[in-house]
Amino acid sequence: VDVQQIESFDLRYxxxxxxxxxxxxxxxxxxxxxxxxxxxxxxxxxVMSTAWRNFTDELVKRNQILTYDLRNQGASAEAPxxxxxxxxxxxxxxxxxxxxxxxxxxxxxxxxxxxxxxxxYPDRVRGLVLTGPSMSPWGPGRRKRIxxxxxxxxxxxxxxxLFDFIYPVVFGDKVIAEGGAASFLALRERFxxxxxxAQLMENLNASLEASDDLGLLQKLSCPALMLIGDDxxxxxxxxxxxxxxxxxxxxVDVISECGHLPYFEATDRFERSVQEFVTAVENGILGxxxxxxxx
Amino acid sequence: xxEPGTANSKELSAxxxxxxxxxxxxxxxxLPSEIKTQGPDTIRALGLSSVRILEFMVEIEDRMGIEWDxxxxxxxxxxxxxMAAYVSQQRPTLRPAAD
Numbered sequence: 001v002d003v004q005q006i007e008s009f010d011l012r013y014x015x016x017x018x019x020x021x022x023x024x025x026x027x028x029x030x031x032x033x034x035x036x037x038x039x040x041x042x043x044x045x046x047v048m049s050t051a052w053r054n055f056t057d058e059l060v061k062r063n064q065i066l067t068y069d070l071r072n073q074g075a076s077a078e079a080p081x082x083x084x085x086x087x088x089x090x091x092x093x094x095x096x097x098x099x100x101x102x103x104x105x106x107x108x109x110x111x112x113x114x115x116x117x118x119x120x121y122p123d124r125v126r127g128l129v130l131t132g133p134s135m136s137p138w139g140p141g142r143r144k145r146i147x148x149x150x151x152x153x154x155x156x157x158x159x160x161x162l163f164d165f166i167y168p169v170v171f172g173d174k175v176i177a178e179g180g181a182a183s184f185l186a187l188r189e190r191f192x193x194x195x196x197x198a199q200l201m202e203n204l205n206a207s208l209e210a211s212d213d214l215g216l217l218q219k220l221s222c223p224a225l226m227l228i229g230d231d232x233x234x235x236x237x238x239x240x241x242x243x244x245x246x247x248x249x250x251x252v253d254v255i256s257e258c259g260h261l262p263y264f265e266a267t268d269r270f271e272r273s274v275q276e277f278v279t280a281v282e283n284g285i286l287g288x289x290x291x292x293x294x295x
Numbered sequence: 296x297x298e299p300g301t302a303n304s305k306e307l308s309a310x311x312x313x314x315x316x317x318x319x320x321x322x323x324x325x326l327p328s329e330i331k332t333q334g335p336d337t338i339r340a341l342g343l344s345s346v347r348i349l350e351f352m353v354e355i356e357d358r359m360g361i362e363w364d365x366x367x368x369x370x371x372x373x374x375x376x377x378m379a380a381y382v383s384q385q386r387p388t389l390r391p392a393a394d
Contacts, residue, residue: 054346160369181365182352189338189372190345264345 017049022071023092029075030068030093034060037126037278038102041067042090044110045203046170046261048074048194055263058271063278066102068093070110072199080202083209086113087120094124103278105129108170108260112210119219127281128224128250129274130243132232132260137242140212142234151204159200163191172231172259217246223286224250225277229258229265230294237292244289251277251290269295310379317358321350332375339373348372361385 017031031049039059041052049067056065069076070086090113094102103126106114111133118125134143154162167184168176175183224247226240240252253273258265273295280286311332319326322343331337343351352372356362361382371377 050342051344051346054344179349181363181367182356183349184365185363185367185372186349186352187345189348189369190343192369193339193342193373 017075019075020068020093020096022077022089026071026077026079028068028071028077028089028093030066030097032064032066032097034062034064036063037282038064038066038099039105039129039274039278040090040094040099040102041065041105042086042107042110042113043068043070043073044106044108045073045195045200046191047107047263050074055267055270058268059275062275066093066097066099070113070203072202074194078199080206083112083206084116087116090117091121091124100124101126103127103129103281105131105274106133107131107263109134109207109210111135112207115216115220116211118222119216122221125222127222127277128220129227129277130224131227131262131270132229132235133226133240133243134207134234135212135217135243137214137217137239137246139214143212144208146234147204147208151201154197154200154204158197159192159195160188162200163188169233170260172229172257172265174231174257175259175265214246217243218248220247222249223247223277223281225273226250226252227262227270227273228252228254229260229262230254230256231259233260235260241289241292249286249288251280251286252292253277253295254292255295266295306383307376307379310383311375313359314355314375314379314382317354318351321354322347330375334374334376335370336373337375338378355382359386 017029019027020030022028029049043049049069052065052067059065071077071089072080101124104114104117106129108131111130112135114128114130115135118128136142150162150166153165167187224244226243228235228237228240230237237252237254244250244252255262255266255269255273263270277286315330315332325343325347326341331340352363359382362385367381371381
């Protein structure tokens with residue numbers, strides 16, 4: 001495996017990351033920081049590897065943080081691929097970095113990648129952190145309808161219209177009210193900077209290929225933290241508790257006054273929740289089903 | 296909304312200079328020593344994270360006494376000269392940025 005150190009690959013990446021050559025020769029950008037249990041953050045369309053630096057200031061003091069851009073995203077190769085390719089990419093990256101076991105932290109659509117990886121390679125996963133998961137204990141209908149509606153908006157209005165559409169959905173009331181125009185404009189600017197229409201179309205369409213087989217949750221053999229905001233548009237406390245029931249081991253943390261992106265909206269409580277879960281797993285004190293906590 | 300011409304070129308240059316100074320105060324070590332400020336996408340090309348862009352915009356509000364309009368076109372936020380034109384329009388009398 002050829003891992004190429006890059007010094008000035010892309011200004012926005014600050015020269016702190018590396019390029020990994022995936023099994024088919026395409027490149028994946030990644031960053032590895034800190035020491036301790038490995039936490040691998042799996043990016044999604046709103047969040048790329050570099051953004052996690054802002055949300056892991058505390059976690060990196062006690063853990064090793066691996067972040068990477070999915071293929072066809074950010075500084076990774078612009079190479080559309082089937083959704084299942086993300087699972088193979090992650091395995092190849094962990095192998096190359098000689099990481100035997102990791103916690104997987106997913107957000108929104110990328111929680112599906114985390115789930116699929118943990119089912120396919122159970123020995124490689126210490127625990128799952130599913131943040132605002134795009135899966136339901138009752139079936140796939142809602143997720144797929146949401147993605148199709150986003151695709152329709154994207155098709156007619158492009159990335160700007162899609163952002164207008166999703167902003168009031170994914171962020172909670174409080175952040176929208178307190179953030180005001182500056183928050184909306186800043187987040188839109190970043191969204192438009194990192195997402196072309198073609199990439200969004202390809203990546204959202206690929207996400208429709210993800211399995212919604214409820215049996216996959218029952219096949220998980222690692223503990224899971226379901227981490228949601230109490231103002232999340234798609235993940236409710238009741239649904240998360242039902243998912244832990246299916247998985248068999250884990251807890252639900254609900255962060256008050258935030259929506260679908262608690263790491264952005266309440267970074268300190270997000271980091272605390274993740275750290276407490278990792279500590280509980282490492283010390284073997286996580287209960288089978290600990291119920292829900294409000295943070 | 297951001298037609299240049301509401302501020303003269305000297306004012307625009309001074310505003311651009313102030314914007315760069317503010318950006319350096321929030322994202323100093325993430326920026327190159329030379330920053331291009333003319334033409335489209337000069338801010339976008341810096342590849343700042345959403346958190347850093349937000350800090351930049353809030354700092355502009357605080358230090359330059361303006362309020363952002365949610366209906367602004369994306370190209371006003373992505374380029375120094377377009378942003379300076381908007382800021383100058385909102386704040387006709389340019390004052391030195393506060394420390």
